[in-house]
Every structure is written in structure tokens, then in C-alpha cells.
Amino acid sequence: MRKPVRIAPSVLAADFAKLGEEVAAITAAGADYIHLDIMDGHFVPNISFGPAVTKSIRDYSDKPFDCHLMISPFDPFVEEFVDAGADIITLHQESGPHAHRSLQLVKSHGLKAGISLNPATPASTLEHVMDEVDLILVMSVNPGFGGQKFIASQLDKIRTLRSMIDASGRDIDLQVDGGINAETAPLVIEAGADLLVAGSAAFKGGPSQYAENINLLLGRA
Numbered sequence: 565m566r567k568p569v570r571i572a573p574s575v576l577a578a579d580f581a582k583l584g585e586e587v588a589a590i591t592a593a594g595a596d597y598i599h600l601d602i603m604d605g606h607f608v609p610n611i612s613f614g615p616a617v618t619k620s621i622r623d624y625s626d627k628p629f630d631c632h633l634m635i636s637p638f639d640p641f642v643e644e645f646v647d648a649g650a651d652i653i654t655l656h657q658e659s660g661p662h663a664h665r666s667l668q669l670v671k672s673h674g675l676k677a678g679i680s681l682n683p684a685t686p687a688s689t690l691e692h693v694m695d696e697v698d699l700i701l702v703m704s705v706n707p708g709f710g711g712q713k714f715i716a717s718q719l720d721k722i723r724t725l726r727s728m729i730d731a732s733g734r735d736i737d738l739q740v741d742g743g744i745n746a747e748t749a750p751l752v753i754e755a756g757a758d759l760l761v762a763g764s765a766a767f768k769g770g771p772s773q774y775a776e777n778i779n780l781l782l783g784r785a
């Protein structure tokens with residue numbers, strides 16, 4: 565049976581000068597997870613923030629911290645994110661040669677382990693790690709920046725992954741990230757996604773708009 569669709573607002577689009585308050589406000593507005601985009605200026609062409617900032621905002625929400633690590637190497641930083649209060653840590657399939665080992669490393673800390681695919685990476689690359697993953701993240705933009713346009717070719721990949729997850733019989737979240745708004749959210753949900761990341765569309769208009777933004781994305785408006 566399909567899980568209810570949930571929302572993980574990305575704080576990349578929040579006001580960084582008041583990040584704690586922003587996290588509290590988006591939690592109160594109905595966020596299911598808090599999505600944290602970690603960028604290193606090496607794996608992706610942008611730098612965001614790291615474990616120290618993650619830890620500093622941990623107490624502003626009681627929702628799971630969903631850490632999307634766009635970094636290479638990945639393994640040496642896992643423990644710092646565990647200590648910072650991460651609940652889910654997602655690596656990129658493309659960020660190193662040992663994804664299976666990296667997933668096991670995350671799980672060895674008792675956390676949920678996710679794996680993400682860039683737009684050019686096929687679903688089939690996950691065939692042999694299905695037993696290790698708790699979350700699969702389909703990037704519907706090239707990672708590195710918020711506010712980009714949704715890449716429609718990823719809908720087929722979402723459908724393929726939905727079939728792979730259903731066939732596995734395992735409880736795996738199917739997350740989509742990048743360019744999610746009121747127009748694209750229904751498309752990815754129809755294709756099989758059950759966890760939506762939204763940065764710009766969740767945080768637009770300031771705190772008074774956050775609940776309305778989330779309701780719109782989840783089709784409740």
C-alpha cells in the first residue's frame with residue numbers, strides 16, 4: 565500500500581540570517597521532515613553549510629533532519645552529521661566508488677540511509693543496493709542550486725524506481741528534489757513519489773505563507 569505523500573522543505577531557500585526561526589516556522593506550518601542541503605564546492609559547484617550549522621538548528625524542530633550530502637568524499641563526514649542530529653543521511657551514487665559501503669556506514673550509526681541519483685544516472689545503478697537503502701532521492705534538477713527548472717525526463721525514472729521499490733517489498737521512501745511546485749508536484753506524485761522536497765516553493769512569501777505553500781504542494785488547498 566502506498567504511503568501518504570509527505571513534504572520535506574529545504575532550508576536552502578530560507579532566510580539564513582534567522583535560520584532557527586525559519587526551521588521552527590516551517591515545522592509549525594506542517595513540514596514532515598527538514599531537508600538540509602550540504603554542498604562542498606567540489607562535488608557540486610556551490611557551498612552551503614555543514615555539520616556545525618546543522619547542529620545549531622537541531623533544537624528548532626522535532627521533525628527528522630533529512631541531510632542531503634552533495635559532497636565528495638562522503639564517508640569521512642558521516643560521523644559529524646550523526647553528532648549534529650541527523651536522522652537520515654543521503655549520499656550521491658556519483659560521489660564515490662563505494663556506495664554500498666557508505667550506506668552500511670550510515671546504518672551502522674542507527675540512522676536511515678538514503679541514496680540520490682543525478683538526472684543523468686539511471687535507476688538501474690541501484691539494483692544491487694536495494695537491500696541497504698531506506699530512501700531513494702531522484703534529483704529533478706542538477707544538484708547545486710535552488711530555484712531551477714524541473715527536468716521532466718525524470719518522471720520515467722521515478723516510475724521505474726516505484727516498480728523497483730514495490731518489487732523489493734521493503735519500506736523505502738521515494739523522494740524527489742528540485743523544481744517542485746504546485747504544477748510539478750502532482751506529476752511526481754502520479755509517477756510514484758511519496759516524499760517531496762521543496763525549497764523555493766515552500767519558503768516563498770515568508771512565514772505567514774508557509775502553511776498555505778505546503779498545503780498547495782500536497783494538493784490540500
Ligand SMILES: O=C(CO)[C@H](O)[C@H](O)COP(=O)(O)O
Binds near residue numbers: 708741764
Ligand atoms: O538539493 C537541492 C539542490 O541541489 C535542493 O534541495 C533543491 O534544489 C531545492 O530547491 P528548489 O525547490 O528551489 O528547486
Ligand SMILES: [Co+2]
Binds near residue numbers: 600761
Ligand atoms: Co536537496
